[in-house]
Amino acid sequence: MAAFRIGIFTSGGDCPGLNAVIRAVVAAASQHGWEVYGFIDGFEGLLSPVRYRILEENATVGIASLGGTILGTTNRGRFATRVGLGQIQQIPKAVLDEVWETVEGLEIGGLICIGGDGSLTAAQQLFEVKLPIVGVPKTIDNDISATSISFGFYSAVEFVTQALDRLRSTATSHRRVMVVEVMGRYAGWIALFGGLAGGADVILLPEIPFHYEKIAHEVRKRIAEGALQTMIVVAEGARPDHGQFVTQDEETEKGVLGEIRLGGIGRHVAKMVEQMTGQESREVVLGHLQRGGPPTALDRNLGMLFGVAAVRLVEQKRFGEMVAFQNGHVGSVPIREAIRATKTVPPDCEEIAAARAVGIAFGD
Numbered sequence: 094m095a096a097f098r099i100g101i102f103t104s105g106g107d108c109p110g111l112n113a114v115i116r117a118v119v120a121a122a123s124q125h126g127w128e129v130y131g132f133i134d135g136f137e138g139l140l141s142p143v144r145y146r147i148l149e150e151n152a153t154v155g156i157a158s159l160g161g162t163i164l165g166t167t168n169r170g171r172f173a174t175r176v177g178l179g180q181i182q183q184i185p186k187a188v189l190d191e192v193w194e195t196v197e198g199l200e201i202g203g204l205i206c207i208g209g210d211g212s213l214t215a216a217q218q219l220f221e222v223k224l225p226i227v228g229v230p231k232t233i234d235n236d237i238s239a240t241s242i243s244f245g246f247y248s249a250v251e252f253v254t255q256a257l258d259r260l261r262s263t264a265t266s267h268r269r270v271m272v273v274e275v276m277g278r279y280a281g282w283i284a285l286f287g288g289l290a291g292g293a294d295v296i297l298l299p300e301i302p303f304h305y306e307k308i309a310h311e312v313r314k315r316i317a318e319g320a321l322q323t324m325i326v327v328a329e330g331a332r333p334d335h336g337q338f339v340t341q342d343e344e345t346e347k348g349v350l351g352e353i354r355l356g357g358i359g360r361h362v363a364k365m366v367e368q369m370t371g372q373e374s375r376e377v378v379l380g381h382l383q384r385g386g387p388p389t390a391l392d393r394n395l396g397m398l399f400g401v402a403a404v405r406l407v408e409q410k411r412f413g414e415m416v417a418f419q420n421g422h423v424g425s426v427p428i429r430e431a432i433r434a435t436k437t438v439p440p441d442c443e444e445i446a447a448a449r450a451v452g453i454a455f456g457d
């Protein structure tokens with residue numbers, strides 16, 4: 094009798110820990126005697142010309158420590174379910190039919206989609222046409238609902254923390270204001286957790302609209318108190334009260350290829366602060382450095398737990414569910430619950446209250 098066969102793919106922006114999940118899935122599946130087909134470049138590998146690699150157990154030894162994804166990925170293209178400023182789009186029926194043909198043709202009994210909110214939205218649409226699919230949440234942004242954490246997030250936070258440590262010494266030497274722009278899309282988790290760990294003086298989040306005058310006031314106050322530098326962390330999705338998102342895309346690209354790319358707010362903040370305070374300011378955009386490189390120990394272990402849990406979901410035929418970390422345990426939730434809303438930072442959360450208690454400003 095032919096071995097039971099599963100498919101796996103990574104989708105959306107890459108992040109540290111993806112290979113740890115792949116390794117765990119292959120290792121756990123091989124314990125069951127299953128075969129694992131790894132589809133190339135995300136959902137696209139399921140479409141003609143179908144592209145996959147058979148993932149042998151011994152060929153995946155040691156990959157958990159590698160950044161990126163050995164399978165490739167894309168956050169654009171025919172499966173883009175989130176476009177523009179996050180509006181949801183339906184995948185065309187012809188594309189869904191083609192996925193069905195691939196899955197039937199290759200006799201895949203279960204598909205594991207490792208992805209963020211956009212990819213999980215696509216996975217839900219595939220599940221609604223009865224494809225046997227389960228989800229594994231991945232994102233550096235930590236913005237997926239129904240899971241308190243996703244792998245990739247703490248690796249990004251670690252990088253932001255180290256960057257702040259380095260930038261502080263040069264800011265101090267030059268008595269400058271240093272504005273550090275970080276990723277996170279419409280959620281401020283990376284800015285908040287990285288900013289706190291890296292000792293930021295001001296943290297600007299999408300969840301708390303800011304006022305330039307409040308930031309300038311903070312800088313002037315610090316100078317009067319003898320501070321030699323001011324470290325400002327700004328999330329790419331932060332904006333002034335009643336202001337717009339700063340984006341990098343041309344008008345023509347919007348909504349066609351996928352989601353709008355945020356970025357550039359750091360430059361505005363640095364310019365305004367310099368103008369309003371007379372204090373020399375510089376901006377640094379950490380960009381994709383936050384996504385690259387090896388995962389931290391925590392993200393490797395989380396990836397392992399998630400991979401094993403995904404294999405369990407397939408074994409129990411709990412399709413349409415996503416692995417989730419809740420109350421200190423790995424469990425699962427319906428994918429539709431995870432994609433219902435973006436998980437943003439509650440402005441009254443413990444971390445923000447503690448930050449305010451130690452004098453960190455949020456520009457409000």
Ligand code: F6P
Pocket residue numbers: 106168209232233234276277278329354355384
């Ligand atoms: O969702 C992950 C993320 O890194 C966001 O923080 C960022 O806005 C976006 O992806 C960048 O996407 P791209 O790799 O397409 O530039």
